[in-house]
Amino acid sequence: xxxxxxxxxxxxxxxxxxxxDSHANEVKLGVILGFTGPIESLTPTMADGAELAxxxxxxxxxxxxxxxxxPVRADGTCVDAGAAVAAAERLITADKIDGIMGSDCxxxxxxxxxxxxxxxxxxMISPSATSPGLSVxxxxxxxxxxxxxxxxxxxxxxxxxxxxxxxxxxxTYTNNDYGKGLADSFQAAFEAAGGTVxxxxxxxxxxxxxxxxxxxxxxxxxxxLVVAGYVDQGGSGIVRAALDTGAFDTFHFPDGMIGNxxxxxxxxxxxxxxGQIPGTDSExxxxxxxxxxxxxxxxxxxxxxxxxxxxxxxxxxQAAGSKDSADYKLKVMDVANAPGTQIFPGELxxxxxxxxxxxxxxxxxxxxxxxxxxxxxxxxxRQIVIEDGKITxxxxx
Amino acid sequence: xxxxxxxxxxxxFVLVPAIAYGSQLALxxxxxxxxxxxxxxxxxxxxxTMAFGTMVTILFTWWFQxxxxxxxxxxxxxxxxxxxxxxxxxxxxxTDRAVYKFYRAQKAKPVIFVIVSLGVMFIMNGLVRFIIxxxxxxxxxxxxxxxxxxxxxxxxxxxxxxxxxxxxGITVVTAVIVVALLFxxxxxxxxxxxxxxxxxxxxxxxxxxxxxxxxxxxxxxIVAALATIAGVLYGLDKSFKPFVYFQLLLxxxxxxxxxxxxxxxxAIAGGFTIAxxxxxxxxxxxxxxxxxxxxxxxxxxxxxxxxxxxKFAVSFVIxxxxxxxxxxxxxxxxxx
Numbered sequence: 001x002x003x004x005x006x007x008x009x010x011x012x013x014x015x016x017x018x019x020x021d022s023h024a025n026e027v028k029l030g031v032i033l034g035f036t037g038p039i040e041s042l043t044p045t046m047a048d049g050a051e052l053a054x055x056x057x058x059x060x061x062x063x064x065x066x067x068x069x070x071p072v073r074a075d076g077t078c079v080d081a082g083a084a085v086a087a088a089e090r091l092i093t094a095d096k097i098d099g100i101m102g103s104d105c106x107x108x109x110x111x112x113x114x115x116x117x118x119x120x121x122x123x124m125i126s127p128s129a130t131s132p133g134l135s136v137x138x139x140x141x142x143x144x145x146x147x148x149x150x151x152x153x154x155x156x157x158x159x160x161x162x163x164x165x166x167x168x169x170x171x172t173y174t175n176n177d178y179g180k181g182l183a184d185s186f187q188a189a190f191e192a193a194g195g196t197v198x199x200x201x202x203x204x205x206x207x208x209x210x211x212x213x214x215x216x217x218x219x220x221x222x223x224x225l226v227v228a229g230y231v232d233q234g235g236s237g238i239v240r241a242a243l244d245t246g247a248f249d250t251f252h253f254p255d256g257m258i259g260n261x262x263x264x265x266x267x268x269x270x271x272x273x274x275g276q277i278p279g280t281d282s283e284x285x286x287x288x289x290x291x292x293x294x295x296x297x298x299x300x301x302x303x304x305x306x307x308x309x310x311x312x313x314x315x316x317x318q319a320a321g322s323k324d325s326a327d328y329k330l331k332v333m334d335v336a337n338a339p340g341t342q343i344f345p346g347e348l349x350x351x352x353x354x355x356x357x358x359x360x361x362x363x364x365x366x367x368x369x370x371x372x373x374x375x376x377x378x379x380x381x382r383q384i385v386i387e388d389g390k391i392t393x394x395x396x397x
Numbered sequence: 398x399x400x401x402x403x404x405x406x407x408x409x410f411v412l413v414p415a416i417a418y419g420s421q422l423a424l425x426x427x428x429x430x431x432x433x434x435x436x437x438x439x440x441x442x443x444x445x446t447m448a449f450g451t452m453v454t455i456l457f458t459w460w461f462q463x464x465x466x467x468x469x470x471x472x473x474x475x476x477x478x479x480x481x482x483x484x485x486x487x488x489x490x491x492t493d494r495a496v497y498k499f500y501r502a503q504k505a506k507p508v509i510f511v512i513v514s515l516g517v518m519f520i521m522n523g524l525v526r527f528i529i530x531x532x533x534x535x536x537x538x539x540x541x542x543x544x545x546x547x548x549x550x551x552x553x554x555x556x557x558x559x560x561x562x563x564x565x566g567i568t569v570v571t572a573v574i575v576v577a578l579l580f581x582x583x584x585x586x587x588x589x590x591x592x593x594x595x596x597x598x599x600x601x602x603x604x605x606x607x608x609x610x611x612x613x614x615x616x617x618x619i620v621a622a623l624a625t626i627a628g629v630l631y632g633l634d635k636s637f638k639p640f641v642y643f644q645l646l647l648x649x650x651x652x653x654x655x656x657x658x659x660x661x662x663x664a665i666a667g668g669f670t671i672a673x674x675x676x677x678x679x680x681x682x683x684x685x686x687x688x689x690x691x692x693x694x695x696x697x698x699x700x701x702x703x704x705x706x707x708k709f710a711v712s713f714v715i716x717x718x719x720x721x722x723x724x725x726x727x728x729x730x731x732x733x
Binding site for chain 1: 406409410411414415418531532533535542545546547558560562635636638640641644672675676679680681682683684685699701704705706708709
């Protein structure tokens with residue numbers, strides 16, 4: 001009996017090492033997104049975008065001498081920092097990931113950064129965390145984002161509204177890092193440009209009734225209501241109540257409100273409303289749409305940013321010749337910015353080859369990536385208007 | 398004219414929404430208060446009972462819609478409501494048989510019942526999410542408005558509009574009918590009287606030959622009906638989302654406690670107190686003031702007592718004050 005136990009233990013050990021050997025050349029990337037929670041309708045396509053880049057790199061066989069890239073998904077919930085931190089911990093300790101594509105919402109992203117990524121020294125690139133607060137968060141050079149800070153979005157919003165001739169708006173925001181950060185940066189920019197914000201009122205997500213908020217917003221008045229919220233959450237409740245009571249007919253929607261749900265929920269009731277969402281008309285965007293085909297909705301919010309975030313992680317690894325975060329964190333800015341050969345979506349193999357040969361690349365990707373300051377996107381925005389119940393692109397800024 | 402405008406603005410943004418929300422809370426609080434009065438525990442599963450009844454109603458609504466059965470200008474959900482109540486009744490009766498009966502036989506303390514109901518809450522919560530999903534479901538159809546802002550403005554020529562949604566009208570009418578029926582039942586019928594007797598003094602009621610199991614069963618049936626009606630009205634008026642129903646538990650309990658737990662009249666008063674306090678204390682009176690005051694006195698600020706961030710705090714401050722000054726609630730309920 002003892003012998004048999006020894007034998008089976010030995011076999012298990014050998015099998016274990018064999019298993020480890022065959023996977024030595026594997027890169028694991030964590031995909032931490034809010035698959036449940038306020039933006040659960042956006043996250044599946046975001047994950048698809050990121051995994052598309054990983055598949056492309058694996059198929060090219062060029063990353064770090066033919067490494068395969070495996071995505072490991074985890075639920076960041078968007079709102080529950082505790083759950084997100086636990087999920088990230090699990091990915092690092094149990095799945096041994098080499099980098100994090102994520103997270104999505106600003107609050108949980110900050111929590112994962114300070115509690116998990118910093119402690120374990122793991123690089124993380126967020127496709128959609130936009131809070132201005134993250135620009136100054138302590139990150140040891142580990143944190144990047146392919147989405148611009150909301151300080152920039154506040155300026156773009158101001159430009160859009162000013163050009164429409166709107167000088168007076170009411171403002172409501174979802175009471176969290178994202179909403180508060182965006183509302184503050186918008187109010188500062190709008191007032192600096194000579195506009196008036198009649199009221200800035202918070203709303204809580206998932207609450208029973210928004211009559212009180214709408215009453216206050218309507219009383220303060222304004223030509224348009226700016227809703228810095230989430231389309232799957234309180235944001236839609238606010239718009240619904242504002243329409244029903246006739247408090248406001250047109251709205252301005254920042255990125256969190258723009259999604260298919262907006263068309264489904266309100267259709268042509270909100271015709272004439274405006275908004276903006278990170279996006280670009282660079283040829284990379286069109287290439288990305290072609291490449292994705294029918295696999296998923298390539299124009300869905302933050303799907304291209306997710307592709308770019310994952311691509312940057314892998315290109316930086318190649319440039320550093322290592323999947324160790326401490327090495328490749330220094331290379332992220334290099335591969336993202338000029339000088340070098342421009343790399344578009346679908347050309348990740350080409351980029352890897354150039355880097356392997358010791359050349360330099362300037363990753364453009366699906367969203368015209370240009371990382372500035374502490375490693376965040378300079379920010380290109382797609383300005384939209386609602387026409388006949390459809391989200392229609394006006395121009396890019 | 399300005400005076401009329403002020404009244405209309407106030408009705409549109411304060412009175413109408415608060416009355417509708419108050420009715421929904423009152424119906425929910427009635428269910429909580431009945432269980433407290435007769436079965437003697439605080440039922441934390443009430444929000445999720447509402448969600449379950451509403452879910453069954455929604456499923457039947459979809460089925461009716463697919464068969465093109467509709468109630469004309471009224472929402473189809475009203476036709477599906479009896480089926481929802483039946484479904485909910487089956488669930489609560491099953492829960493009572495499987496769970497609460499055991500503890501009743503043991504004469505368990507109320508606090509044990511409360512914790513048991515917490516467990517039931519999580520199970521129901523999971524059940525609803527499992528069946529219908531976590532997303533928003535909208536099931537309102539038929540006419541959206543009794544009177545919309547635009548028609549009101551055209552009719553009256555006033556600057557301010559007044560909107561009354563069909564769902565708000567239905568909510569208030571249904572609430573009045575349900576409350577009237579409930580009070581008739583409790584005060585005039587034999588079963589209702591036996592329920593009150595059981596509530597007042599259990600032992601005495603048993604001695605005079607009242608069948609306790611029957612009282613318990615009737616209570617659950619009424620609670621299922623109240624919960625489903627409250628849930629459906631709320632869902633029609635806003636939207637159905639399991640998580641929101643779970644959160645509704647707080648204002649409903651606040652309403653029941655403010656009114657006096659165990660007292661049906663108090664539950665109604667409590668519902669309206671909570672709804673009105675949430676809306677009025679955080680209302681920005683600027684618009685109304687501009688209409689009413691002479692130009693020289695017009696306020697430049699918002700004339701808002703508290704920012705809307707504090708609307709939940711308002712309900713709970715009222716709750717605390719009531720508990721400190723009159724622990725049995727506004728309408729002498731039972732103190733624990």
